[in-house]
Structure formats: structure tokens, C-alpha cells
Amino acid sequence: xxxxxxxxxxxxxxxxxxxxxxxxxxxxxxxxxxxxxxxxxxxxxxxxxxxxxxxxxxxxxxxxxxxxxxxxxxxxxxxxxxxxxxxxxxxxxxxxxxxxxxxxxxxxxxxxxxxxxxx
Numbered sequence: 001x002x003x004x005x006x007x008x009x010x011x012x013x014x015x016x017x018x019x020x021x022x023x024x025x026x027x028x029x030x031x032x033x034x035x036x037x038x039x040x041x042x043x044x045x046x047x048x049x050x051x052x053x054x055x056x057x058x059x060x061x062x063x064x065x066x067x068x069x070x071x072x073x074x075x076x077x078x079x080x081x082x083x084x085x086x087x088x089x090x091x092x093x094x095x096x097x098x099x100x101x102x103x104x105x106x107x108x109x110x111x112x113x114x115x116x117x118x119x
Contacts, residue, residue, distance in 0.1 A: 004073035007061045008083075014054040014061075023052045 018024055026047045027034045034042070042055050070088065 003064065003069045007065050007069075010061050011058055014057045018052070018054040018058075021052055021054050023047045023050050024054070027052070 023046065027042075027045055034045075037045075039055070039059060042052060043059060045052060
């Protein structure tokens with residue numbers, strides 16, 4: 001339970017910090033569609049050698065949330081069960097997008113790569 005609770009608190013905090021991150025603000029100013037980029041592309045982005053630190057900490061926490069940790073937390077309470085179900089949906093969506101990106105499959109409509117091809 002402690003691992004899940006720690007990860008959840010860290011994820012929420014880092015997502016709040018993201019809006020104030022200078023690298024994130026610079027990316028959005030130059031490319032407003034960056035919010036549709038796959039996580040792997042966002043993790044590679046850097047401005048003057050500075051990466052988007054909150055996203056790197058979010059990615060690290062996602063890696064720590066393995067199936068055993070999530071299963072134990074889901075058994076703890078129905079409230080955690082529902083919250084973890086929602087996190088698993090997000091994680092699955094991110095994995096799917098990252099797999100498609102790695103295999104060179106077309107990006108979903110509305111993503112920056114798809115828009116760039118149309119232009």
C-alpha cells in the first residue's frame with residue numbers, strides 16, 4: 001500500500017508542477033499540439049539541455065506501479081480499486097500510443113504528427 005500511495009501522491013504533485021515548468025511552457029508556446037505527442041517523444045524533448053523534469057518523474061512512477069503493487073492496492077478498498085482502474089486505462093493508452101510510435105504506425109487523428117503530414 002505504501003508504494004501505491006507514494007506513487008499516487010508523486011504523480012499528482014508532478015502533474016501540478018508541469019504547468020509551471022519552463023521547458024513545458026516553451027514547448028507549448030512553440031508547438032501547441034505537443035499535448036498530443038506520445039510520452040516517449042515528450043521525454044526526449046529538451047530546451048537548452050533542460051528536459052521536462054515533471055514528466056520524467058511521472059514516467060518513473062508509472063514504471064514503479066507494477067501489477068503486484070496495483071493488485072494489492074485494489075484489494076485494499078473499493079475507492080482505490082476504482083482509482084486504479086482509471087490509472088490502468090491511462091497507462092494502457094500510453095503504452096498503446098508508444099508502441100504504435102515505435103513501430104512507425106500512423107498517429108491517431110488530431111496528433112501533431114498527423115497534422116504535420118496533412119500540411
